[in-house]
Amino acid sequence: MSADIPLSAQLINLCASVILLLAFAMLAQRRVMQLINLFALQGLVLCLSTLVVAVTTQQHHLYYSAGLTLALKALLLPWILHRLVRKLYVKWDVESLVNVPTTMLVGVVLVMIAFNVAQPISILSQTISRGTLGIALAVVMLAFLMMITRTKAIPQVVGFLAMENGLFLAATSATYGMPMVVELGIALDVLVGVIILGVFFFQIRDQFDSLDIRHMERLKDN
C-alpha cells in the first residue's frame, strides 16, 4: 500500500477484498448451511464497506443503504434460507457439476478478466472507492459461476443473491450507490424473489422428490 492512499480508501479496499475472498469461499463450500452463513457474512462486510464510504463522503442516503443491506442481506434473507433448509431437510453436501479445484481456477481467470474490463472504467470514475470496481465485477462473475456449477436449487438462489451483492458493491464503488428509489426497489425484488423461489422449492420437491434441478431437464419442449 502506498502512503498517499487515505485510510478510508484502504479500509474500503480491505472490505472489498474480504468480499472477494468470501466469494471464493462460497465457490468452494460444499455444505448448504455453511454457504448461507458465508453469504450472511458477505452481506455484513458489504454493509461495513458501505458505512465506511458513507462516513467518508457524508452521503446520507448511503447510511440507509447500509442499514438496508444489514437488515436484508445479513439477517433476514439468511434467516429465511436457514428456515427453508430446515423445513425442506436438505442439509447435506452440495454436489457440483465441476470439481472444486477446476472451479477455483476458472474463478481466478474470471477475476483477471473482470479487472481487465473494469480498469478503463475506474480510471474515468471520480469516487474514493473506484479501485473496488474490478472486485465488484469479479464478485458478480464468481456468483454467476456458482449458479452454473451447482445442481441443487438452494445454492443457485444463494448464487443469485451473491450476484446482487456484487452489483451493489459495483454501484457503491462507481457512483456512491444508486438512487434510493432504485435501491429500495431492488431490495424488495430480491426479497419477493426469494419468497417466491421458496414456494417453488416446495413445488419442485413435491413433483420430483428432490431439489436437484437436473430433474427439470425433463420439462423441455420436445
Add this chain to the structure above:
Amino acid sequence: MPILYSIDLLLVAACAWLAVGLAGLVAPRNMHLVAKVLFPVGAAIGLAAGLEALFFLGEAPETAVLVIGLPTLPFHLRLDSLTAVFVVLLGFASFGISIYAAGYFRQGEGASPGLLCLEYHFFLASMLMVLLADDAYAFMVAWEGMALSSFFLVTTDHRHEAIRRAGYLYLLIAHVGAIAILLSFGVMTGGAGDYTFAGMRAQELPPFWASAAFLLALVGFGAKAGLVPVHVWLPEAHPAAPSPVSAMMSGVMLKTAIYGLLRVSFDLVGTPLWWWGVVAMAIGLVTALFGVLYSTVQSDMKRLLAYSSIENIGLLAVGIGLALIFHAYRMETLAALAMTAVLYHCLAHAGFKSLLFLCTGSVLHATKERSLGKLGGLIHHMPWVAWLALLGVVASAGLPPLSGFVSEWLLLQAFLFSPGLPHSWLNMVVPVAAAVVALVAALAGFAMVKFHGIIFLGQMREPNLIHAHDAGPWERAGLVWLAFLTVLLGVLPSTVIGLIDAATQQLLGTGLAGKVAEHGWAMLAPISPDRASYMPLVFLATIAAAVLLGRWLVRRFYHGRLRRSDAWDCGYFFQGPRAQDTAEGFSQPIRRIFEPMFRMERHFPTVRDEQPYYSVKVEDHFWHWLYLPVARLVEWFSGLIVRVQGGRIAVYLLYSFLTLILLLLVARP
C-alpha cells in the same frame, strides 16, 4: 373549384365503411341489425364509391396527404384513372356481394354477426385504401390490413381444423408476398429514401435493379393473386371462407394484386425490358393451364371455382406480359389493346366469379352440401339461382355474348398482332402461347359445363335434396345485380372500353377509345374493322333467333306435345340417380389425357374385394415438388436450433454468462 374533390369523397366512403363495421360492434349478437341495416348501408356506400370513380374516369389525377401515420411520415393518397377503374370494380362488385350478404349470414354460423360485419367492412375499406395509396408506407399498411381482415373472414368458422389450416396457409403466403412487395418498393426508391410513389417514378433505375424490382413485385403480387407456384393457399382458403367472402376475395381482392402489378410495372419502375413480359407471360400460361386443368377435376364446387380463379389470374398475367412486350418495343397501340384486355377481364371476372361464388353459397345453404357428387337436379327447386348461375357460367366459359368473351377475344386479338414484333424468337414463341390460351379457354368451358351440369341438371343424387329452397329476396337481388353487370359488360363493350380507356391512356400514353368510338356503340373493332370486329347484339339476336326457331320447329313437328322424362336415362327402363355421370366420371377423360399434370392416388376395386369401392384423389404436384421439401428443410434447420435448448439450467446460465463476458470484452472503452 369544387368543395370536395373525388378523392375526398372516396376517403369519406372508406371512413363510412369503417364506421359501419364499428357499428356492428354496438350490438354484436343482433343479427337483424347487422344483416338488414348495416350490410345494405355498406352496399350503398360501395355503389356510391363505384359511381364516384366512374364519373372521375379520365379526369386529372388528384392527390391528398393524410396526417395520420407516423409523425414525419404521413399517408400520401392519389386518385388517377387506373385507381378509378379498380375502385369502380370494387364498388360495383361489393354492392352486389353486400346485398347478397345481407340475406346470407345466419345466426350461429361461426363468428358473431357484429364481428363479421366489422371484419367485412374493414376488408372493404382497406382494399379501397390499397387502391388510393400513393406511398409505400400507406400501401403496405392498407395491404396488411386487407390480408389480416381477410384472414379473419376466412377463419370465420374456426372450429374446424381444416379451416384453421387453410387460414394459416393463407396468412403465411400473404406475408411471404408482402415481404417481396416491400423489398420491391425498397429497390425502387433507388437508395434515395423517398418512399412516395412520386419519388419512385422520378428514379432512373439501372436495368439490373429495375429487373429486380419487377421480379420482386411479380412474386409479391403473384402470391396474392395466386400465380403458380405460390397459388396453393387459394384452393384452400376460398372453400373455407363463407361464400360472400369467397366472392369478395376472388372477385375483388385478387384484382388488387393485379392493380399492384400494373402500378409497379407500368407506372413506377420506368421503361420495361422486353423479357419481363416473357417471364410474366410464361408464368401466366403455366398458371392458366394448371388452374383450368385442376378446376376440371375438382369434386368440391368451391374448389372448382377457386382453381378457375387461378386460371383467370393466369390469363391476366399473360395479358400483362403481352402488354409489357409491346410496350417495351414501343408498339403502343398493340400494348393498349392487350392492356384493355387485361382491364376488361378484371372487370368481367369480378362480375361473373362473384356471381358464381354467391350461387354456391345459395346452394350450400339450401342443401348443406359442397360436394358435387351429392348434388344434382337443383334447377327444379332453385330456378333463380340456376338460371343466374348459367349466365355466370357462360361468361366464365368465354362464350358470346357475355363479358368473358369480350376480354378473351381482345386478348387473342392482341396475340394475332404479335408477328409484328421485331424479334424473330418472340415471333415463333408467342403464337404457341396464343394456342395455349385457346386451349385454356376451351377447357374452362369444360369445367363450367361440369359445374353447372352436375349441380343443377340431371336427377337429384341424394333424396334429401328435395327440401332445397331457392335463394331469398336479398340474395336474389345481389345475384341479379352481378348478372346484370355481366350482361352489360358483354353487350356494351365499346362503351365500357371508352370508359376504361383513361387508365390505358395513363399507363401507355395511347388508347383505343378513338378507334373504338368510330364504329359506334354496337360494333367493337379495336384496330380496324377489316381485321376483326365483334357485334354482341348481332350475336345475341342470332342466338335468340336460333333458340326461338328451334323451339318453334320442335313444337311444330312434335305436335306441340310436351313429354317429361328422366334426364340422361339413355333409354334404359330403370335408371336411378346413382347411374348418372358423376363429377369424377365427367372429368375422367381430362385426367387421362393430361395424366402427367396430376398427382393421383387411385384405388380400383378387384374381384376379391368384400366391399368394392373406387376412389381417386388428385393432389397438387407443387406440394411435393416445392412446399414439402421447403418444409422439411425448415424442420431440419429448426432441429439444429432445438439442440440449443437442452433443458439444463446450468447450460442456459452458461449461455448468458458467456454472452455477458463476450459483451464486456467487446464493449470495452
